[in-house]
Amino acid sequence: MIPAPFAYARPTTVEEALQAIAEGGEDVKVLAGGQSLIPVMRLRLAAPELLVDLTRVEELRGVREDGDTLVIGAMTTHADVLADPLLAQYGQLIVQATETVADRQVRRRGTFGGALAHADPAGDLPAVALALDAEFVLVGPGGRRTVSAAEFFVDYLTTALEEGELLVEIRVPKLGEGWGVRYEKFNRVAQAWSIVAVAAAVRRQGGRIAEARIGLTNMGPTPLRASATEAALVGVDVSMETVTAAAAQAAEGTSPSNDLNAQADYRQHLAQVLTRRALAAAAGL
Amino acid sequence: MTAVEDPASAVDLPPAKEVGQARRRKEDARLITGKTTWTDNMVLPGMLHLAVLRSPVAHGRITHLDVSAAKERPNVVAVYTGADLAEEQGSLPCAWPVTPDMVNPGHPSIAVEQVNHVGEAVAIVVARSRTAAADALEAIDVDYEPLPVVLDMEQAVQEGSPLVHDSTSSNTSYHFVFDAGEAGTGSDTDQAFADAEVTVSRRFVQQRLIPAFMEPRSVVVQPSGDNYTMWSATQIPHILRVMAAMVTGIPEHKLRVIAPDVGGGFGGKLQVNPEEILCLLIARRLGKPIKWTETRGESLMTAHHGRDQVQFIDVAADRDGTVKGLRVRLLADMGAYLRLITPGVPALGAFMFPGIYKFPAYRFECDGVFTNKVPTDAYRGAGRPEATFAIERIMDELAVELGMDPLEVRRKNWINAEEFPFTTVAGLEYDSGDYHQATEQALELLGYDELRAEQQRRRESNDPVQLGIGFSTFTEMCGLAPSRVLGSLAFGAGGWEQASIRMLPTGKVEVVTGSTPHGQGHETAWSQIVADQLGVPFEDVEVLHGDTAISSRGLDTYGSRSLVVGGTAVVKAAEKVVEKARVIAAHLLEANADDLEFTGGKFSVRGTPGAGVGIQEVALAIFAAHDYPEGIEPSIDAEATFDPENFSFPHGTHICAMEIDTETGFAKIRKYACVDDVGTIVNPLIVEGQVHGGLAQGIAQAMYEEAIYDAEGNLTTGSFVDYLVPAASDLPHFDTGNTVHAATSNPLGAKGVGEAGCIASTPAVVNAALDAVRHLGVTDIRMPLTPERVWRALHGGGDGGDRAAQGSNAYGGARTTESGYQEAEQ
Numbered sequence A: 001m002i003p004a005p006f007a008y009a010r011p012t013t014v015e016e017a018l019q020a021i022a023e024g025g026e027d028v029k030v031l032a033g034g035q036s037l038i039p040v041m042r043l044r045l046a047a048p049e050l051l052v053d054l055t056r057v058e059e060l061r062g063v064r065e066d067g068d069t070l071v072i073g074a075m076t077t078h079a080d081v082l083a084d085p086l087l088a089q090y091g092q093l094i095v096q097a098t099e100t101v102a103d104r105q106v107r108r109r110g111t112f113g114g115a116l117a118h119a120d121p122a123g124d125l126p127a128v129a130l131a132l133d134a135e136f137v138l139v140g141p142g143g144r145r146t147v148s149a150a151e152f153f154v155d156y157l158t159t160a161l162e163e164g165e166l167l168v169e170i171r172v173p174k175l176g177e178g179w180g181v182r183y184e185k186f187n188r189v190a191q192a193w194s195i196v197a198v199a200a201a202v203r204r205q206g207g208r209i210a211e212a213r214i215g216l217t218n219m220g221p222t223p224l225r226a227s228a229t230e231a232a233l234v235g236v237d238v239s240m241e242t243v244t245a246a247a248a249q250a251a252e253g254t255s256p257s258n259d260l261n262a263q264a265d266y267r268q269h270l271a272q273v274l275t276r277r278a279l280a281a282a283a284g285l
Numbered sequence B: 001m002t003a004v005e006d007p008a009s010a011v012d013l014p015p016a017k018e019v020g021q022a023r024r025r026k027e028d029a030r031l032i033t034g035k036t037t038w039t040d041n042m043v044l045p046g047m048l049h050l051a052v053l054r055s056p057v058a059h060g061r062i063t064h065l066d067v068s069a070a071k072e073r074p075n076v077v078a079v080y081t082g083a084d085l086a087e088e089q090g091s092l093p094c095a096w097p098v099t100p101d102m103v104n105p106g107h108p109s110i111a112v113e114q115v116n117h118v119g120e121a122v123a124i125v126v127a128r129s130r131t132a133a134a135d136a137l138e139a140i141d142v143d144y145e146p147l148p149v150v151l152d153m154e155q156a157v158q159e160g161s162p163l164v165h166d167s168t169s170s171n172t173s174y175h176f177v178f179d180a181g182e183a184g185t186g187s188d189t190d191q192a193f194a195d196a197e198v199t200v201s202r203r204f205v206q207q208r209l210i211p212a213f214m215e216p217r218s219v220v221v222q223p224s225g226d227n228y229t230m231w232s233a234t235q236i237p238h239i240l241r242v243m244a245a246m247v248t249g250i251p252e253h254k255l256r257v258i259a260p261d262v263g264g265g266f267g268g269k270l271q272v273n274p275e276e277i278l279c280l281l282i283a284r285r286l287g288k289p290i291k292w293t294e295t296r297g298e299s300l301m302t303a304h305h306g307r308d309q310v311q312f313i314d315v316a317a318d319r320d321g322t323v324k325g326l327r328v329r330l331l332a333d334m335g336a337y338l339r340l341i342t343p344g345v346p347a348l349g350a351f352m353f354p355g356i357y358k359f360p361a362y363r364f365e366c367d368g369v370f371t372n373k374v375p376t377d378a379y380r381g382a383g384r385p386e387a388t389f390a391i392e393r394i395m396d397e398l399a400v401e402l403g404m405d406p407l408e409v410r411r412k413n414w415i416n417a418e419e420f421p422f423t424t425v426a427g428l429e430y431d432s433g434d435y436h437q438a439t440e441q442a443l444e445l446l447g448y449d450e451l452r453a454e455q456q457r458r459r460e461s462n463d464p465v466q467l468g469i470g471f472s473t474f475t476e477m478c479g480l481a482p483s484r485v486l487g488s489l490a491f492g493a494g495g496w497e498q499a500s501i502r503m504l505p506t507g508k509v510e511v512v513t514g515s516t517p518h519g520q521g522h523e524t525a526w527s528q529i530v531a532d533q534l535g536v537p538f539e540d541v542e543v544l545h546g547d548t549a550i551s552s553r554g555l556d557t558y559g560s561r562s563l564v565v566g567g568t569a570v571v572k573a574a575e576k577v578v579e580k581a582r583v584i585a586a587h588l589l590e591a592n593a594d595d596l597e598f599t600g601g602k603f604s605v606r607g608t609p610g611a612g613v614g615i616q617e618v619a620l621a622i623f624a625a626h627d628y629p630e631g632i633e634p635s636i637d638a639e640a641t642f643d644p645e646n647f648s649f650p651h652g653t654h655i656c657a658m659e660i661d662t663e664t665g666f667a668k669i670r671k672y673a674c675v676d677d678v679g680t681i682v683n684p685l686i687v688e689g690q691v692h693g694g695l696a697q698g699i700a701q702a703m704y705e706e707a708i709y710d711a712e713g714n715l716t717t718g719s720f721v722d723y724l725v726p727a728a729s730d731l732p733h734f735d736t737g738n739t740v741h742a743a744t745s746n747p748l749g750a751k752g753v754g755e756a757g758c759i760a761s762t763p764a765v766v767n768a769a770l771d772a773v774r775h776l777g778v779t780d781i782r783m784p785l786t787p788e789r790v791w792r793a794l795h796g797g798g799d800g801g802d803r804a805a806q807g808s809n810a811y812g813g814a815r816t817t818e819s820g821y822q823e824a825e826q
């Protein structure tokens, strides 16, 4: 529970950070809120030679508007997310999911960008980002590029971030009029990780569902979309029957793990139940 | 002026009684803010730090161990292996040989040739800083030749099973039997079963639990010449001193043990830890102060665990519900070694399986079984939660079998209020109580009738969320213990407690207690008792504890014994103080001692109000000692040792209302009501706190906590991410109440409350869950009631099976082979 020795840099700009990473040699790790990285270092499962701490890089922190898009800085903490007026208005799905993350202390330090870059399939924010078709802005020695959420999450704890690259901001569409959302999390105690969770956003038009976006947490090595369910919902009447029927397809194409919290078949069952509940809430049923 | 305002008569009014008042705890400010000395806060000149290399294999021979590179690491002072310490380390003590032929293979503090559980110490580094010591561990090179790993008790006791210790002939450490027929306290059990109209048999699994105290274990040893002072985060400084002296050969009078403020224990610090002995040995070798503080990971992996039993229980009854006989067979997991009272924990439960019921016949058998896991030992309730769970679960099963109301079966068989004192089939004499009254009160607190009606509605409408109500009408034995009884059970110590009272010249009072608090609030409760006994202000009392140089005699805190035994010793010491002061007061008042009365802290001549002398004034007078009667010593200080004649038997009725989401298996407590009889209540706030904490831990066993090992013997629940300790947000509001039937074995009338909530609640919760879903075909659900288990029991049958990933045979506690999950698969 005591990490191996490491060197430490605390840049104040993205440029300085990139430079520190570039000069740091083989074994560099970026430190955001430290809520995932420090525990693995304390267990000595990770032993980086240099930590580049981003907490003083002010330009990475905060939420702003860009037309129909919200731009969230990677170093925006979970607590910042919960207090942000723009997110309160247009980003309720992110807010609801963030409320379920851990406890007050962890939310004070942990960051939106760190949670996504860590890409833990049990983490609550990746599925939300995927459901929203978020865009990830990455900056590295080779310059700046944008990847979609579908491209960003590559595998278990693995993202499209290249060596030396930083996640700087995440762009998500504003969900305004007509959208209803729900993050439905299933865990055993309040501060625990999701066994399964479902992020649902539903746009109603009249009595029908115009569009549904459903992200699944912990149903495979990466976050997943419940595509069959989404497709089944387009244009249907808003009713418990249609929602239930569509939700029955939520586990299609998933490959959840077996672990101490749940076996795969149980997770698949949960995905269906939770999808139905999330959709019902998001659709205002 | 009216008579009421007459200052003289106002002074004569005795102060309000302290006992019974909900005093805020005087120790809490410093405990909560941390402005106190925890062991890990200790910093001594020249202090060195110890870190332990722990075995990653559960069972293996050490074939190669090279520490030379670690010795070269920066700031490393020394590195030791088991071989270096083999001659002097002796064996950690086991104080409870429950049978004369119990097999104890011995317990080295550091492995010498073989490791027997993951986490066992293999080498130790001593360095100038904690981090240097931790870093150097990585430079130690060890090879192990793996041996077959023994994990499953039911397999371990089979002929031909691999052995944990090859020096033994089987994995069974002992076979303990209590047979009421043979003991003369009951009739023949086999006959009772042969004659009965109905028998019900069940197999229950008590999963393995981890005490998970808040403050990690920590020890500091300071040598000074041939004297040693040890600070340790322990519950038992007095016992530790005796044991450490015996293990290391350091003469007892050269060893002082101090338990400063200690952050919780729950039985988990009722231990002589390997690291305590290692720190002593290393301090002796190096002549330098040594500190070791565990990490949370080390704590979960190597501090002793609790529970872990397979229980086979049979009950015999007549069709009308009258119970005729009880038979219990246990397999109790000892883990790899016998620690301080490892074998005794199930034996402590042996006498409590009959619960509050009038069984005419009873037989108990227990096998203590070695496995390649960390040893088990005391954990809140120690033996009694296991017994209470089994009896309260099987009473429900009996009710189901007979088609009776579970409360009706209990009423029919429990001891009635007018039958106390009642000698049970296990030979215990229950002191006092009224099970009917507690039950009626608890039903009312819960709002029973309304919830039953709601349950009915939910059933009829096929609601996805079903409701159930579960009972636990429990009793327990506490106030450990009459020394003679402990002796008859081969326990290695007595059960008395000691207290002394020192009257300071300014009238302030120092109370020294041999009972060692680690969060319970002794300082407050003892102050309240002394304030009443001596008639001094609550604030004028200071309670000293936990340092063998200050409190020379004591048997410490466990088994809900502190108030019942230690508090009584304080009362007895106070009585002696008053009697000594009476002689001096009589002298000062020029009266006959027999004519003096003592009220409100003041001696006065009977029938002559007004004139008198306060006990605090007597303290000053005798300090000066200018004028005191001849033939007495000039002191009113006193000490007393109290050895109880009987245990005390708290009881109560706990009722849980549980919602089960049948779609997900999620169990949620809707309402929890309990009425406890803990005898006379000294401080209602402390009692309430103990009940709440106990409930949290008992509910945690039912719903959340389980130590799980994988097939290789690794603890997979090695952090709080996987070992789920509930937080306040996961627990319901508790509706609590009390009935008061004074204990008869001590003058306070107190029965002990430290374990009651933990003992009572677990079966109430499981019974409630089953009541919610029994109509759907569920007959049992394995603890903890994880959503997956509940869901599997609902949809696949069986008891929900093991908390294990498919394809591995990881399991919690007792065993896998009969798992409901495997049944569900077929």
Ligand SMILES: Cc1cc2nc3c(=O)[nH]c(=O)nc-3n(C[C@H](O)[C@H](O)[C@H](O)COP(=O)(O)OP(=O)(O)OC[C@H]3O[C@@H](n4cnc5c(N)ncnc54)[C@H](O)[C@@H]3O)c2cc1C
Binding pocket: A029, A030, A031, A032, A033, A034, A035, A036, A037, A038, A054, A074, A075, A100, A101, A102, A103, A106, A109, A110, A111, A112, A113, A114, A115, A116, A117, A118, A122, A123, A124, A125, A161, A165, A166, A167, A168, A191, A192, A193, A194
């Ligand atoms: C007790 C506890 C409970 C938790 N429970 C939950 C939960 O229920 N749900 C949940 O979703 N999460 C949970 N978390 C995790 C929490 O959300 C973390 O905040 C998050 O996973 C990591 O964010 P961080 O800012 O702390 O990142 P860090 O731990 O600092 O970093 C995580 C990883 O991301 C990399 N990284 C961070 N920022 C960047 C960047 N800008 N560019 C490139 N790489 C980067 C780091 O190098 C590291 O590899 C829990 C954590 C704890 C300690």
